[in-house]
Amino acid sequence: MRFDTQKAFPYPVLRPFSDDYETSEFQAVVQPTYVPGEEKVTLKASFAMSSKELRELIAEGSATYSVVLSCRDTYFRRALASREDGLEAEFRAGDVFGEVEIQSYVVAIRDIDGFSSNDISDEFGPGPFSFHRGAVLAMEEPCVFYFERDVFRPVTSVFDIVQDDSLDGGRWKVQLDDDRVQIALSPKMKSEIDDARNTKKNKVILINSVYFSAVAHTIQVLKESNDYDGYRWAETIRRQCHNQSIELDSKDAYVIAQILLKSPLGLLDEYVFRGEK
Amino acid sequence: MKVRLLKRRVVKELWDSVRSNLEKYRSGTFSHLANDPSAYLELETSIDEQALHAIAGDQTDLKNCLRIFDALGTLPPHIARDPRLWFYLTHTELLEYTRARWPIPASDGDAVRFIRRHFFGSGSRGVERENAVSRLWWMSHICNRVSNMELERALEAFLYKSDVRASIIERPSTSQTVSVLSGVLGALSKSLRHNQRLYERDRFRQAMKELNLLGGTMLLEVLPDAEVQNIVSSVMGKYQA
Numbered sequence: 133m134r135f136d137t138q139k140a141f142p143y144p145v146l147r148p149f150s151d152d153y154e155t156s157e158f159q160a161v162v163q164p165t166y167v168p169g170e171e172k173v174t175l176k177a178s179f180a181m182s183s184k185e186l187r188e189l190i191a192e193g194s195a196t197y198s199v200v201l202s203c204r205d206t207y208f209r210r211a212l213a214s215r216e217d218g219l220e221a222e223f224r225a226g227d228v229f230g231e232v233e234i235q236s237y238v239v240a241i242r243d244i245d246g247f248s249s250n251d252i253s254d255e256f257g258p259g260p261f262s263f264h265r266g267a268v269l270a271m272e273e274p275c276v277f278y279f280e281r282d283v284f285r286p287v288t289s290v291f292d293i294v295q296d297d298s299l300d301g302g303r304w305k306v307q308l309d310d311d312r313v314q315i316a317l318s319p320k321m322k323s324e325i326d327d328a329r330n331t332k333k334n335k336v337i338l339i340n341s342v343y344f345s346a347v348a349h350t351i352q353v354l355k356e357s358n359d360y361d362g363y364r365w366a367e368t369i370r371r372q373c374h375n376q377s378i379e380l381d382s383k384d385a386y387v388i389a390q391i392l393l394k395s396p397l398g399l400l401d402e403y404v405f406r407g408e409k
Numbered sequence: 410m411k412v413r414l415l416k417r418r419v420v421k422e423l424w425d426s427v428r429s430n431l432e433k434y435r436s437g438t439f440s441h442l443a444n445d446p447s448a449y450l451e452l453e454t455s456i457d458e459q460a461l462h463a464i465a466g467d468q469t470d471l472k473n474c475l476r477i478f479d480a481l482g483t484l485p486p487h488i489a490r491d492p493r494l495w496f497y498l499t500h501t502e503l504l505e506y507t508r509a510r511w512p513i514p515a516s517d518g519d520a521v522r523f524i525r526r527h528f529f530g531s532g533s534r535g536v537e538r539e540n541a542v543s544r545l546w547w548m549s550h551i552c553n554r555v556s557n558m559e560l561e562r563a564l565e566a567f568l569y570k571s572d573v574r575a576s577i578i579e580r581p582s583t584s585q586t587v588s589v590l591s592g593v594l595g596a597l598s599k600s601l602r603h604n605q606r607l608y609e610r611d612r613f614r615q616a617m618k619e620l621n622l623l624g625g626t627m628l629l630e631v632l633p634d635a636e637v638q639n640i641v642s643s644v645m646g647k648y649q650a
Contacts (some may be wrong), residue, residue, distance in 0.1 A: 137549070139625070141626055143627070196631065198536025198628060198630070198631050200628070200630055202581065202585060204533070204581055204585070205486075205490050205533065206486035206487060206489075207550065207551060207554065207584060207585050208486065208585070209581075209585035209586055209587070209630070211628070211630030211631055213631055222487070225487070226486065226487050226488070227486060227487070228486075228487065229486065229487035229490045230490070237628055238632045239628045241631060260508065265632065266627035266628060266629060266631060266632050267625065267626060267627055268626060268628050279487075311417060335608070362604075378567070
């Protein structure tokens with residue numbers, strides 16, 4: 133069922149941008165998380181329903197909260213139901229790819245007669261109302277998440293360290309004209325970094341130096357232009373931001389880089405500063 | 410044999426060289442792709458080679474759908490979405506099949522467009538409907554989700570008329586919701602064995618329209634499968650009579 137603000141139901145449905153109900157609201161928060169190594173995705177959803185009458189229908193077992201996940205690219209679709217204010221579920225990561233729409237509802241699971249609420253708009257008449265089993269009673273705006281391996285992996289997974297013979301000493305540069313971001317180093321530095329990155333401590337230092345600067349640079353580039361639309365690294369960074377509700381224009385590049393790299397300074401403290409004490 | 414994906418660099422070279430490779434597409438081979446490990450990435454998933462090589466241009470789509478699923482039925486859908494897998498097969502293992510099933514036009518200009526559609530295919534439509542091999546897998550994948558019906562029988566009903574098939578694919582609420590899809594293909598299968606009236610363009614469209622209206626206010630997914638299939642069946646039944 134497509135969410136359409138213009139759609140008219142023959143009965144009152146609690147939903148955003150509609151005055152079928154005068155003041156009541158239904159809100160759902162859903163958060164999918166990729167579990168690395170187990171090739172699965174867990175989904176947590178929580179619901180807030182302010183209509184006392186709809187809450188009562190759920191409590192008595194006449195209606196249920198429901199979350200429908202739908203992936204057009206793989207034909208995967210699953211409906212989850214709960215009478216509690218939250219639910220958790222998991223599914224195989226391989227079942228979804230690309231854009232996944234998640235929509236939350238309250239649905240009648242029995243035929244319901246005699247429903248009334250003072251909050252229902254007068255245009256529906258005085259009621260009471262009857263609903264058939266399966267009727268949608270409330271719906272939330274759909275949210276979209278991107279499920280691609282790169283989107284759930286560390287952002288550095290779309291960055292490669294490469295050698296550039298034209299560079300010397302500690303100079304380095306970022307190259308964006310490929311599907312993956314290339315951090316180009318002099319041959320000597322590339323070799324030293326290849327040797328050094330085998331320890332956690334050195335990895336943390338690299339994340340806080342070249343990787344942090346390179347990630348911040350790519351974010352700044354994405355904030356300023358659409359020149360890299362379609363490049364894998366650009367799509368991955370955009371989708372990682374989307375999944376974490378980060379608007380590229382709403383924060384400085386260095387702040388977004390900290391979020392995507394999961395506060396790397398904290399790792400420096402843990403593995404380097406305190407490690408040396 | 411393991412599943413292979415052509416590297417992006419190789420895909421780009423092939424795509425850009427369709428015109429200069431026309432003779433190879435018409436009667437040559439791209440055997441260098443299979444013989445050069447630097448041209449592809451190999452995944453852990455295995456292919457049943459015997460089933461793969463049984464796919465043949467002189468066989469029906471139905472038989473070839475069953476064979477591709479025998480060969481690659483365990484493929485996770487997110488990998489099946491990767492066009493590089495299918496580009497590898499249309500250029501190597503299934504080059505002969507692709508040529509036979511989709512004969513290349515004589516005119517070079519038409520041939521380039523045709524090859525880009527059936528040996529490659531781009532975007533969702535390309536993967537699902539145009540690439541000579543991936544279309545077989547995706548039609549099988551859709552039909553394999555149907556409950557209470559053998560894959561062969563579901564495919565038979567699904568493949569019988571292309572406009573009915575397109576009508577199902579274009580409606581995500583039908584093609585994605587297993588209970589609805591099962592009801593629709595169940596009704597089509599019965600119709601196929603009876604008088605095929607449900608396959609008449611206007612009848613099927615009206616039936617789907619009515620089903621859409623019903624799905625506009627009901628969340629069919631929360632009802633038991635058998636109940637949804639009964640609802641679908643009663644709608645379809647009106648148009649079969």
